[in-house]
Amino acid sequence: MSLWEYANPVKFLALSARVQPFAWGAAALGIAVGLVWGFFATPDDFRQGSTIKIIYIHVPSAWIAINAWIMMLVASLIWLVRRHHVSALAAKAAAPIGLVMTVIGLLTGAIWGQPMWGTWWAWDPRLTSFLILFLFYLGYIALWEAVEDPDTAADLTSVLCLVGSVFALMSRYAVLFWSQGLHQGASLSLDKEENISDVFWVPLVISIAGFTLLFLALVLYRTGTEIALRRSRALSVRLDRNT
Amino acid sequence: MIALLLRDLKLALRAGGGFGLGLAFFLILTVLVPFSVGPQSALLSSIAPGILWLGALLACLLSLDRLLALDFEDGTLDVLATAPLPLEAALAVKGLAHWITTGLPLVLAAPFLGVLLNLPPEGFGWLVISLLLGTPALSMIGTFGAALTVGIKRGGLLMSLLVLPLYVPTLIFGAEAARRGAIGMDAETPLFLLAGISLGSIALLPFAAAAALRMTIR
Numbered sequence: 232m233s234l235w236e237y238a239n240p241v242k243f244l245a246l247s248a249r250v251q252p253f254a255w256g257a258a259a260l261g262i263a264v265g266l267v268w269g270f271f272a273t274p275d276d277f278r279q280g281s282t283i284k285i286i287y288i289h290v291p292s293a294w295i296a297i298n299a300w301i302m303m304l305v306a307s308l309i310w311l312v313r314r315h316h317v318s319a320l321a322a323k324a325a326a327p328i329g330l331v332m333t334v335i336g337l338l339t340g341a342i343w344g345q346p347m348w349g350t351w352w353a354w355d356p357r358l359t360s361f362l363i364l365f366l367f368y369l370g371y372i373a374l375w376e377a378v379e380d381p382d383t384a385a386d387l388t389s390v391l392c393l394v395g396s397v398f399a400l401m402s403r404y405a406v407l408f409w410s411q412g413l414h415q416g417a418s419l420s421l422d423k424e425e426n427i428s429d430v431f432w433v434p435l436v437i438s439i440a441g442f443t444l445l446f447l448a449l450v451l452y453r454t455g456t457e458i459a460l461r462r463s464r465a466l467s468v469r470l471d472r473n474t
Numbered sequence: 475m476i477a478l479l480l481r482d483l484k485l486a487l488r489a490g491g492g493f494g495l496g497l498a499f500f501l502i503l504t505v506l507v508p509f510s511v512g513p514q515s516a517l518l519s520s521i522a523p524g525i526l527w528l529g530a531l532l533a534c535l536l537s538l539d540r541l542l543a544l545d546f547e548d549g550t551l552d553v554l555a556t557a558p559l560p561l562e563a564a565l566a567v568k569g570l571a572h573w574i575t576t577g578l579p580l581v582l583a584a585p586f587l588g589v590l591l592n593l594p595p596e597g598f599g600w601l602v603i604s605l606l607l608g609t610p611a612l613s614m615i616g617t618f619g620a621a622l623t624v625g626i627k628r629g630g631l632l633m634s635l636l637v638l639p640l641y642v643p644t645l646i647f648g649a650e651a652a653r654r655g656a657i658g659m660d661a662e663t664p665l666f667l668l669a670g671i672s673l674g675s676i677a678l679l680p681f682a683a684a685a686a687l688r689m690t691i692r
Binding site for chain 2: 398
């Protein structure tokens with residue numbers, strides 16, 4: 232019994248079918264509880280008023296946007312080292328989710344920024360690095376679309392993901408050098424004395440957990456779709472050959 | 475390796491247009507900027523370092539699709555891949571040839587275009603140094619991008635989409651060094667970081683480019 236057993240698509244799909252109902256259910260529960268609690272059961276911030284409530288979408292989507300890329304990086308490495316197709320397809324499946332989460336993070340940030348900072352957009356390091364992350368997602372997805380042979384596509388996108396990760400990280404610290412920050416610092420860290428108040432913290436963490444489970448469920452679902460697509464293509468090739 | 479370098483240089487020189495095209499593009503872009511933002515010399519001198527860096531970057535990008543595509547079509551890359559010379563070294567040489575034919579002329583031309591954009595006198599030295607340190611990174615990153623997209627039909631636009639985000643750190647540090655130099659601030663820190671990116675790219679990216687190329691021509 233090892234983790235690599237699930238590199239077999241049949242075993243992966245069986246496990247995925249068992250996990251998915253729980254993942255969907257828990258995700259729906261977490262997001263519903265987190266958002267309803269956050270929107271209706273927390274007090275307004277004394278300076279930001281009710282605009283603080285966007286935090287329950289903004290922070291979880293940004294969390295997924297970054298961690299989806301990290302998951303793609305791990306999946307790409309597994310594909311390059313052990314050549315498990317499920318891994319490559321999972322990376323492919325995660326990319327559009329990460330892209331959408333990046334856009335949600337940027338949009339909710341802009342909506343919050345307009346009343347609070349007086350501007351939709353500022354060239355702040357965090358905002359800028361998120362925009363760069365968005366570009367990396369675009370390039371990654373475009374490369375998947377452009378290469379016809381699926382294995383070559385998986386290879387090339389994996390290499391791009393690896394190199395892109397290094398450059399994305401460099402960009403993250405380069406923009407710190409280049410511009411002054413407007414975005415607030417981290418306020419959820421485990422190792423800091425001063426974080427945001429527990430009143431906001433608890434629903435936020437529930438919402439983050441809900442978004443993470445949603446990501447898990449979506450990746451499992453989309454990977455299953457990719458596997459089915461790959462199989463149907465293989466079948467149609469075989470049919471063509473026989474007729 | 476030297477033979478390969480000389481071959482690439484000769485091809486670039488004699489194939490017509492390849493050598494001067496990037497330079498001409500750089501010149502035209504610089505000439506167009508005052509038309510688009512207006513001829514006020516104060517404004518131009520404050521944006522000059524950034525414009526020159528952006529122009530050099532785009533001129534580099536423009537010549538990338540010739541870097542490997544022709545060799546891919548006529549089978550030279552297959553020969554290189556099976557040659558005793560490691561593919562990594564071959565690609566490093568190709569990056570070097572691209573830098574000599576594109577990056578170096580841009581570095582040499584930049585001060586003259588700086589005059590057009592009213593670059594402050596203190597800025598010229600820093601501009602040239604920052605371009606000299608930064609353009610090798612642009613060429614190597616470009617070689618990686620070209621290796622990644624060489625097998626794709628009409629991959630030119632896709633390559634821009636892939637390569638431009640990778641250019642971000644180089645552009646930030648390079649333009650920042652040139653800008654700080656131009657207004658008399660200390661420009662050494664961004665220059666060191668820029669040199670670090672260039673050295674890192676030269677050391678590591680040939681391996682990534684060769685890996686990508688092997689996947690395409692396998």
